[in-house]
Amino acid sequence: MALIEARELTKTYVMGDQTVHALRGVSLDIEEGAFVAIMGASGSGKSTLMNILGCLDLPTSGIYRLADEAVEGMAADQLASIRNRRIGFVFQQFNLLPRTSALENVELPMVYAGIKSPERRERAMRALQKVGLGERFAHTPAELSGGQQQRVAIARALVNDPQLILADEPTGALDSQTSEDIMRLLTDLNAQGMTVVLVTHESDIAAWARRKIVFRDGHILEDVLQDSKQSGSDSNSPAKLETDSHSVELSAAGPPQGARAPSGGSAVHGVTSVGVSSA
Numbered sequence: 078m079a080l081i082e083a084r085e086l087t088k089t090y091v092m093g094d095q096t097v098h099a100l101r102g103v104s105l106d107i108e109e110g111a112f113v114a115i116m117g118a119s120g121s122g123k124s125t126l127m128n129i130l131g132c133l134d135l136p137t138s139g140i141y142r143l144a145d146e147a148v149e150g151m152a153a154d155q156l157a158s159i160r161n162r163r164i165g166f167v168f169q170q171f172n173l174l175p176r177t178s179a180l181e182n183v184e185l186p187m188v189y190a191g192i193k194s195p196e197r198r199e200r201a202m203r204a205l206q207k208v209g210l211g212e213r214f215a216h217t218p219a220e221l222s223g224g225q226q227q228r229v230a231i232a233r234a235l236v237n238d239p240q241l242i243l244a245d246e247p248t249g250a251l252d253s254q255t256s257e258d259i260m261r262l263l264t265d266l267n268a269q270g271m272t273v274v275l276v277t278h279e280s281d282i283a284a285w286a287r288r289k290i291v292f293r294d295g296h297i298l299e300d301v302l303q304d305s306k307q308s309g310s311d312s313n314s315p316a317k318l319e320t321d322s323h324s325v326e327l328s329a330a331g332p333p334q335g336a337r338a339p340s341g342g343s344a345v346h347g348v349t350s351v352g353v354s355s356a
């Protein structure tokens with residue numbers, strides 16, 4: 078069973094006498110542990126799909142199952158619940174509350190989940206440490222750089238321990254060096270078993286993923302597996318996650334598993350931690 082199972086999704090917006098077919102029948106499976114980049118021209122339907130995958134919006138027609146739960150037809154409170162339990166969101170503009178500390182921003186999803194204050198603090202602190210911002214917990218967004226703000230947003234996305242991270246142009250507002258740091262962080266989370274789906278306009282960013290899906294006019298134009306930048310740097314390559322001698326055997330035997338399977342999920346589950354700056 079794939080984590081994401083979508084069949085013939087359509088989304089139609091009617092505005093006055095205008096009808097926009099944002100999605101025209103999109104079917105895809107995404108395995109647990111996958112790292113997927115979605116590309117395509119402006120207006121091709123990428124964000125519309127992300128909103129549906131993220132249970133922020135429902136399709137006009139089609140079937141969407143997330144972790145075997147049927148999402149289409151869910152009421153608003155059920156959508157909120159599945160979002161809270163399973164999904165972390167990262168946006169281009171960070172969407173942090175201004176004049177609110179990094180720690181309180183990261184605590185927010187746990188407020189919605191009804192988690193009590195001491196535990197909230199502790200988990201938010203741990204998430205900030207995980208993204209390398211433990212010492213900046215008291216800073217407000219205005220007192221942080223763009224890259225640091227996006228790290229806070231990623232910590233906020235992580236704090237309910239989601240299976241799925243959905244990131245719509247997470248590096249769209251960042252310079253190339255900072256973008257690379259953010260991609261390394263997402264790669265690290267993926268190596269720890271989280272499924273990552275991101276939208277990007279930049280092929281440099283898409284190159285970090287192991288699968289690339291290209292949209293055009295509400296359709297999937299292309300869906301390919303690729304050698305990711307992460308395996309190029311080789312410390313995060315699925316084939317190298319075993320012991321050293323085993324990894325030699327694997328690479329001698331042919332392409333690494335990650336080059337064939339969209340997920341690589343089973344290969345990475347045993348990994349507990351891969352350094353953020355390992356590449």
Ligand SMILES: Nc1ncnc2c1ncn2[C@@H]1O[C@H](COP(=O)(O)OP(=O)(O)OP(=O)(O)O)[C@@H](O)[C@H]1O
Nearest residue numbers: 090092097099117118119120121122123124125126
């Ligand atoms: N809420 C809405 N109401 C009406 N039309 C919408 C709405 N949201 C999106 N659309 C239309 O649906 C189409 C797909 O939009 P979408 O935001 O998914 O594109 P995108 O691929 O994310 O583009 P971009 O790269 O510019 O972010 C566009 O034609 C857009 O104008």
Ligand SMILES: [Mg+2]
Nearest residue numbers: 123124125245
């Ligand atoms: Mg968009």
